[in-house]
Amino acid sequence: MATAADGRFLAGGHALLPSLKQRLDHPSDLIDPGAIAELRGVTKAGGILTIGAMTPHADVANSAVVRASIPALADLAAGIGDPQVRNRATLGGSVAGNPTADYPAALLGLGATIHTDRRQIRADDFFVGTSKTALGRGEIVTAVAFPVPEKAAYAKFSGLASRYAIAGVFVGKSSKGVRVAVTGAGACVFRDLDMENALAADFAPRAIDGLRIPVSGLRSDRHASAEYRAHLIGVMARRAVAACR
Amino acid sequence: MPSVSMIVNGKPVSAAIEARTLLVQFLRETLRLTGTHVGCDTSQCGACVVNVDGRSVKSCTMLAVQAEGAQIATIEGLAQGDRLHPMQEAFREHHGLQCGFCTSGMVMGALDLVRGSPDPSEHQIREWLEGNLCRCTGYHNIVKSIAAGAKAMRG
Numbered sequence: 020m021a022t023a024a025d026g027r028f029l030a031g032g033h034a035l036l037p038s039l040k041q042r043l044d045h046p047s048d049l050i051d052p053g054a055i056a057e058l059r060g061v062t063k064a065g066g067i068l069t070i071g072a073m074t075p076h077a078d079v080a081n082s083a084v085v086r087a088s089i090p091a092l093a094d095l096a097a098g099i100g101d102p103q104v105r106n107r108a109t110l111g112g113s114v115a116g117n118p119t120a121d122y123p124a125a126l127l128g129l130g131a132t133i134h135t136d137r138r139q140i141r142a143d144d145f146f147v148g149t150s151k152t153a154l155g156r157g158e159i160v161t162a163v164a165f166p167v168p169e170k171a172a173y174a175k176f177s178g179l180a181s182r183y184a185i186a187g188v189f190v191g192k193s194s195k196g197v198r199v200a201v202t203g204a205g206a207c208v209f210r211d212l213d214m215e216n217a218l219a220a221d222f223a224p225r226a227i228d229g230l231r232i233p234v235s236g237l238r239s240d241r242h243a244s245a246e247y248r249a250h251l252i253g254v255m256a257r258r259a260v261a262a263c264r
Numbered sequence: 265m266p267s268v269s270m271i272v273n274g275k276p277v278s279a280a281i282e283a284r285t286l287l288v289q290f291l292r293e294t295l296r297l298t299g300t301h302v303g304c305d306t307s308q309c310g311a312c313v314v315n316v317d318g319r320s321v322k323s324c325t326m327l328a329v330q331a332e333g334a335q336i337a338t339i340e341g342l343a344q345g346d347r348l349h350p351m352q353e354a355f356r357e358h359h360g361l362q363c364g365f366c367t368s369g370m371v372m373g374a375l376d377l378v379r380g381s382p383d384p385s386e387h388q389i390r391e392w393l394e395g396n397l398c399r400c401t402g403y404h405n406i407v408k409s410i411a412a413g414a415k416a417m418r419g
Contacts, residue, residue: 033307036325040305051330077319101395103373104307106319107326180308
């Protein structure tokens with residue numbers, strides 16, 4: 020990577036290869052870390068669940084450790100794309116390559132920490148804009164550490180063709196408070212602090228009733244208008260709170 | 265050009281290919297195994313599904329060089345001579361195909377399902393088919409075929 024003019028890490032390839040086919044990206048080199056066993060797998064120690072960056076979604080969905088400690092995360096992984104996509108696409112690729120995918124909502128909603136080959140970055144500081152993360156040139160995500168919450172859940176409304184979330188909401192409740200992360204609806208995953216405050220006072224779907232979800236900053240495209248996305252955020256948030264376990 | 269080696273349907277193969285060659289192109293154009301189809305080329309339709317080290321994947325969204333050293337199974341490797349694989353036979357018996365374009369991907373995906381769940385429920389089968397599109401059958405007969413194929417494979 021250090022010698023590549025404009026290299027990219029190729030993880031499961033389910034975001035990068037489609038973008039190459041569409042000529043949206045023109046890297047000089049692709050580096051495939053797929054053979055590095057240390058980047059794969061799930062470990063749990065002291066209330067922290069750590070998942071290797073090259074772990075495919077299917078392995079997270081089927082992991083007994085993930086299912087037992089953060090069932091919301093296993094459910095989220097089981098709901099990404101389709102079985103074949105889940106067999107290839109990885110946590111690291113989803114986190115580094117697509118800030119509107121499902122996983123970024125879990126990272127933000129659980130207050131996870133992203134481990135790279137150089138440092139550790141809090142999820143709050145990691146997702147910074149459209150297709151932008153805090154990663155430096157040539158920096159690779161090696162793992163993500165998720166603090167185990169009291170309860171959490173993810174609810175999304177998927178696009179019919181791509182299966183990407185038109186709006187997805189991850190709700191996590193821990194001793195540090197309530198976090199509500201919204202993905203798919205804006206240019207980048209974001210937290211909804213009004214909902215967090217409302218849920219901190221009363222952790223029930225009714226707490227969100229009557230909250231106005233700001234439309235500004237939300238995406239409008241052929242799948243949904245910004246107004247519709249704002250409405251969906253409220254609906255998905257209520258569903259997520261109701262499903263929290 | 266980089267060289268790539270893998271085991272396809274039990275046979276070792278290697279070839280010098282352009283680095284950008286997709287696995288499906290390698291199978292169809294280099295090895296002439298044209299039973300694996302390209303439908304959408306956008307990882308949605310599942311016509312290109314093959315099994316890589318036992319797991320079903322969309323071969324239009326994987327580079328051939330990423331399959332270096334892997335065991336690949338395609339539809340051509342299933343039948344033994346004139347005898348169809350039980351999953352293929354179930355599709356024939358239960359009219360699980362009409363035009364047949366999606367069928368090889370359906371069958372290869374079904375084998376991965378059965379690997380993890382030898383006795384899948386109808387719900388599991390329908391969920392599993394999320395990434396395999398069929399525009400002819402309406403899926404009912406495909407679901408029946410997979411259930412019957414799984415049963416036949418249990419013996």
